[in-house]
Each structure stands twice: as structure tokens, then as C-alpha cells.
């Protein structure tokens with residue numbers, strides 16, 4: 001029988017428990033994916049850590065997922081995700097690539113020096129809202145800024161409900177600043193552009209346990225000893241840190257809903273524009289332009305919204321275009337093959 005209180009320390013909660021049938025409750029073993037390799041997964045449960053070969057019958061699985069295994073340790077099924085980060089796949093076969101599942105809190109790191117950009121924060125907010133995770137904006141390198149208060153105000157003005165904090169990633173006080181989110185069983189992820197202090201913050205939050213469990217020596221698929229990176233770590237606070245390279249390279253794509261949430265003020269106003277397809281760029285009786293004239297909304301914010309929406313549309317369109325192109329290519333191959341057969345048959 002599964003020890004659910006141990007599982008809770010890995011992020012197990014009613015959302016997952018509710019998905020179990022009575023039978024599964026008694027016999028199945030829930031495990032969480034803590035690392036992913038080419039041909040196998042590393043999973044953790046109340047029984048400890050084990051590896052699981054990836055088979056063609058399995059659905060797409062990513063770090064952070066919860067799976068059910070039977071009493072022989074064989075994969076049974078994947079549980080529905082509470083949140084999910086994806087990105088546009090570089091290949092053309094699959095639409096999107098899974099990056100991480102069941103992240104509760106996404107720390108959007110933006111440094112208070114040259115990198116500080118409201119546009120970039122809005123871009124990350126759209127991504128995080130799309131995933132379903134709770135965003136927390138972390139303004140790093142506070143020690144290098146003369147006016148953190150003003151910066152916090154600017155970010156807070158993006159949404160009154162947004163959590164915004166400033167800190168020095170190198171200082172142990174960073175843990176205190178984030179203590180509201182460093183809760184046992186909560187899964188955090190860190191994102192932000194290069195050089196803003198993500199690794200430094202992760203080191204500070206994870207402390208000694210990063211060295212102890214972050215890199216583990218194990219045998220690879222060919223039996224060689226390798227040092228691999230474990231993507232899900234338990235921090236001293238009991239909170240879990242999900243750290244995979246994919247989180248660091250996220251692009252904005254397929255996040256229509258995330259944009260709507262991030263720019264809820266603009267989308268709410270847009271309902272009052274005269275034209276339902278108003279682009280808010282000079283059409284008559286545009287409620288958004290009126291809000292800009294009255295100073296309720298910044299021109300910068302509208303420009304960024306229009307830019308991100310255009311980018312999102314472009315990315316989504318190129319996905320469907322690629323799908324259409326694939327189909328056409330498939331048909332071409334088939335035709336050529338048929339023609340070859342016909343020729344041969346003559």
C-alpha cells in the first residue's frame with residue numbers, strides 16, 4: 001500500500017489522488033518523473049528511486065509528470081497534469097515539445113540592470129499563464145540598482161494580483177524573500193534570460209542539497225558510469241525545484257490564452273470597441289485608444305501586446321503551414337511511389 005504522506009513531499013496532492021480508481025488506490029504505485037533520458041526515465045516514489053524504460057506504447061512524458069505503475073513496476077498510465085510548459089517543436093512531426101509538468105510556481109527572473117524590461121516580463125508572464133503555473137516576478141541584482149522601489153512599482157502596475165519581489169541572488173536572504181513559495185511539496189521552476197542570475201538563485205535556494213543530489217552518478221543505457229543531472233530536487237525547505245535546460249530556452253508560441261490573461265485589461269476594454277475585430281490602431285470608437293488617451297493604459301503596453309500577439313499568430317500559423325506542407329510531401333511521395341510501381345509493372 002502506497003504511503004501517500006511520503007508522496008506528498010514529492011508534490012502528490014488531491015488533484016492527483018482524485019484520478020485514482022478504488023482498485024488503483026490499493027494496488028497501483030504512483031511515481032513522479034525526476035529526470036528524463038533518451039531511452040529511460042528516472043522516477044521517485046515512496047519506495048525510492050528507480051528507472052523506467054521508455055516504450056513506444058507510452059504517451060509523451062516529461063519531467064514533473066505523475067505516472068502509475070503496476071505491482072511489477074510496469075507503466076500503466078499517466079495522470080492528468082495540473083500545469084504544463086511546452087514549446088514549439090524544432091522537428092516537423094510533432095506540434096509541440098513538453099518541457100515540464102506540474103510546476104506550481106514559476107519564478108520569472110529579470111535583473112535590475114540593463115536587462116530590466118517590462119516587455120520581456122510580459123512575454124514571460126504570457127508563457128507562465130499559458131502553463132497554468134503561478135508567476136512570481138523576481139527582480140534580481142537589487143544590490144546593483146539605485147531605484148528598486150520604482151522598478152517594483154512598474155512591474156506591479158502590470159497587474160495588481162502579481163507577486164513582485166526584488167533580491168540579491170547571491171544572498172541567503174533570497175530564501176526569506178521567497179519563503180511564501182518555498183513550501184513542502186510545492187514545485188518551483190526558474191526562468192529568465194541569460195545572465196540574470198538563475199543559476200545563482202538556484203544555488204542559493206538549493207544550498208548544499210544541489211551538490212548532494214543534483215548530479216548523480218549512475219550507469220547509462222550502455223552500462224557506462226555517467227554523471228547525470230537530476231531535474232527535480234528537494235530543497236532544504238521541502239519545496240521542489242524543477243530545473244531543466246528546456247525551461248531556460250522557452251519561446252513564446254501557442255499561448256493565446258496566456259496573452260489574454262496577461263493583458264486582461266486590454267482584452268476587457270476591446271469588448272467595448274466599435275468593431276469586434278478592432279486592431280486598436282486608429283479605428284473609430286476604439287475603447288483601447290480611449291484608455292491610452294486618458295492615460296489608463298501605456299502606449300508601450302499596447303505596442304507590446306500587439307507585437308506578442310502577432311508573434312504568437314505567426315508561430316501558430318507556421319505550425320499549421322508546416323503540417324500542411326508535411327501532408328503535401330507525403331502525398332507527393334505516395335504519388336511518386338505509385339508511378340514507380342506502375343512503370344515497373346509495365
Ligand SMILES: Nc1nc2c(ncn2[C@@H]2O[C@H](COP(=O)(O)OP(=O)(O)OP(=O)(O)O)[C@@H](O)[C@H]2O)c(=O)[nH]1
Nearest residue numbers: 140141142167168169170194195196197198199200
Ligand atoms: N551583484 C549581483 N550579481 C549577481 C546576482 N545574481 C547573479 N549575479 C551574477 O551575475 C552573473 C550571471 O549569473 P548566473 O546565475 O550565471 O545567470 P544565469 O541566469 O544562470 O545565466 P545563464 O546560465 O546564461 O542562463 C554571475 O556572475 C553572478 O555572480 C545578484 O543578485 N547581484
Ligand SMILES: [Zn+2]
Nearest residue numbers: 273278280286
Ligand atoms: Zn479598439
